[in-house]
Amino acid sequence: MGNVAVVVFFLCCCYTAGENEPIQTFVIPHSHMDVGWVYTIQESMHAYAANVYTSVTEELSKDADRRFIAVEQEFFRLWWDTVATDLHKKQVRQLVKEGRLEFIIGGQVMHDEAVTDLDDEILQMTEGHGFLYETFGVRPQFSWHVDPFGASATTPVLFALAGFNAHLISRIDYDLKDTMQKNKKLQFVWRGSPSLKEKQQIFTHTMDQFSYCTPSHLPFSNSSGFYWNGVALFPDPPKNGVYPNMSLPVTKETVQAYAKTMVENIKQRAAWFRTNHVLWPWGCDKQFYNSSVQFNNMDPLMKYINQNSKEFGVTVQYATLSEYFQAIHQSNLVWEPRGSEDFLPYSTEPHQAWTGFYASRNVLKGVARQASSQLHAAETLFTRYRVRFPDGPVTKDWALDKLRALRWAVSEVQHHDGITGTESPKVADMYLQHLVQATMGVEELLAALILLPHNLGLPSILGSRYQRKGVHQPLEQHVIIYNPLAWNTTTIVNVTVSFPIAAVFDDDGQPVPAQIQMAAQSNVSYDLFIVVELGGLQHRKYLIKSSEKKCSGRKCGWIYEAKGVLFERRNIWDSMKTGRRLLPVINECYKLMFDQDTNLLHSITYLQEQRRVLVTQDFWEYHANGDTKAGPISDNYIFSANGSAVRAYEAVEMEIIPGKIMTEIRQHFYRGESDKDYTYSITTRVPECFGSRLRCHRLEQTYSLGPLRLNTEVVLRTSSSLRNNRTLYTDDNGYQMMERRYRKFNNNTLARNYFPMVRAAYIEDELSRLVLVSDRAHGVSSQANGQLEVMLHRRLWNNLPWSLGYNLTLNDSSVVRPTLWMMLGSISVTSKLYQREAIELQHRPVIMPIDQPQRSWREKEPRGSSPVRSVVLPPNLHLLSLSIPGWNYSSDHDVHLSHINSGQDLHSEPDFDRVLLRIMHLFEEGEDPELSKPVTINLKDALQGIGEVKELEERSLTGTWDITRLQRWNWKTAENLKTNHKSCSGGGDEAFTVTISPKEIRTFFVHFASRNFWAYPSSVKTDNH
């Protein structure tokens, strides 16, 4: 090893930026194809996207020097499946084989980095990678994150785990980029995770100030730059092939001027990098739909430059991204490492802080996360079902279709103009429609998995959910509740019923503790809170018997009726006299005090340490400017308020519903003192410790906001006596927490201190920490000491011609109902809790009402013989994925390649026996004395509730690499010069025993022993679809 280090050192010293060598330019043809944004996917396919792949395939096939990188897989797959001819497919296979058409990132979309959850980032990459590997046997190894608005530190970690060799970003804070550019520091080795450190580090290239588009200003022409194919035309491409704004052709007359412009630009950029290689992206949004014009002009231009390379000091070549990175890698330089800090928030100039989109389109953000949870539940349940009943009546292809539709919809919306809320209204509707449709399909699947008979001897009850037979019994309702997490849980679920009296029984006929009260949102229905106890990945049936009259005795179950106490409306102007009349709400963890003079929360004492923290919560509004002539404006992307927030209400009403399962506090905020309807509300649920099992530290809050007035941005402000010095912590994609210190700027300090919160945010001082976990993404900030404000909703309209032209205004008049759970306690206590709480909020038990039970309740088998066994992981390990992807490729790469080369069509037969399993360690190194330790588990034991594990194979994050064969490029940093060549896999585990270290995500293919003994004789076998 010593020799290696010496040689490396020698090479490094000898390397010079090549004063006399010409600058080597890598011209990378690409088209940035937003999966959404202004136009729907269908519109985009029609107007340009399909033409990109058709014309690029044809043009690349004509000349061996030409290259192209394909980035967003959704468009490529749509083209491949619905447009490409057999000849195109043959050509594409050849181009891919030659490395001239290169798949970059390989995800369905170029996902947003600020408001996406790690689960969904992994999903959308897995979707794309599975397709590419299955179809071409290729595994993307480079990223091209040119457009997401800021860069998260989770992304490089995930890319490293997926086997990538280099990462590329572009949109980072303008003055930071400026400094990095001046100091030649745009390239570095990023160690995105403080726990995984150099194990998952990745070389990262930041694009220079020209970003991903070709320079568009040409001094000699009024046209659009190096865009000979002009601008894409919507809705239809022009019949004659003449697009608007096509640049002057390259001719004898123009070639010199083009060459001069291009060379000057190359030289300008070369000065910002340490090697004399220049990455010159050639393309922009919606380009290369008419590739022949593009290449037929660029070919002679490049030829001209190369013929005069001595004079110009520049050579040019078409390249893929991997060719560029290979050149950088071969330069053997030593790179500066970067720690786990991210590049959020993103500003393009002093007044343009891109922190508004953290909260744009709250409904879409919420629906996307719910759909993702639903998918997780269905994947786990289907996997269990398949292993146990491989020939059960739920047809596997039908099930896979349902799952794939939802995988696709959830993947699609992760696009950086999707879940961000920065798209036009029709595109937002498109995402919602895809999500809702696919979710309904998966609900059907869930019902089928649970309701269809699994074993012999029972008559088919297919479709029973939809066919009411016999006597209609509105007073009896059955529900199935499924716990999608691999942890045991005791929790409260809420079922809406239409009668004031109810009793709940479990599947053993035992009464279950429950509480009933008038519903918060309606005065004709009732909220029934049921205490459920569920094992990991387990479901249970419950019977709800409703009645209109009071009853007594055992048949009434274990029910509590809760009645509210109303506190009269209080005007804020009277709030001088606060803190005199405090009302306590106490459970085993907290004493909450509500102030009768304001009807606001006053303080919370956490009882374990008898520490009282003043806490109050209310709503404030930022008023945005809709007139571009009057200064900076807030829009879908940007938050730019006119000034400080103003109180959003004049009066507050409160109702407290004390209960034995939980106490509910409802606060209604009225904009005007005598308004009839409230605009904002907080519903807080304080759970009682039931036995000792139910966690009492979770204060569940649901808010109602809207419709808002135009040009208003609303925050929930939680003000406390914590001395946090305006520092807060927010998560990057639910994976890791980032410290966010308050910073003062010359301009726009307010907006530039806003951060994304995907799952969690907290503030703390030496003694206490106040945590919020969230069911969807928001913007969050600490604008004053002790304050944590969450931007929950925005409604904006502005007169910027660009916004109006693209209909990119945010006139969102919806009423939104996000949920946050609040926790307060010492740092050590909350450290143990919040990651798990965030996951439990994300994956709430799935409640499935059944219209008609499959058989009479009495006839059911005793619970002791219940076939559903629990699956339970240690508290610091999270079952990130358990699914049957349905890929059909051999785990052996060589075998797979030989299949592909043989020309077999592999798509036709999905593999239903390969289970994809991911396990994640939730804690950072040193975060908790116990829970941060590496965990060793035997997966055969851990998964025996599902079936008998026969084979376990460790894979890369998206499944395409056998981990033992994955060798990522080693990039030198000052520290790892001596300790080179660290293996990047966990490795070294024996048989089924694996050790998972802090923040590791490990991915496996699992094969279970066949359990075919439940097989149906063919005469009984039912095929419902």
Ligand SMILES: [Zn+2]
């Ligand atoms: Zn984009």
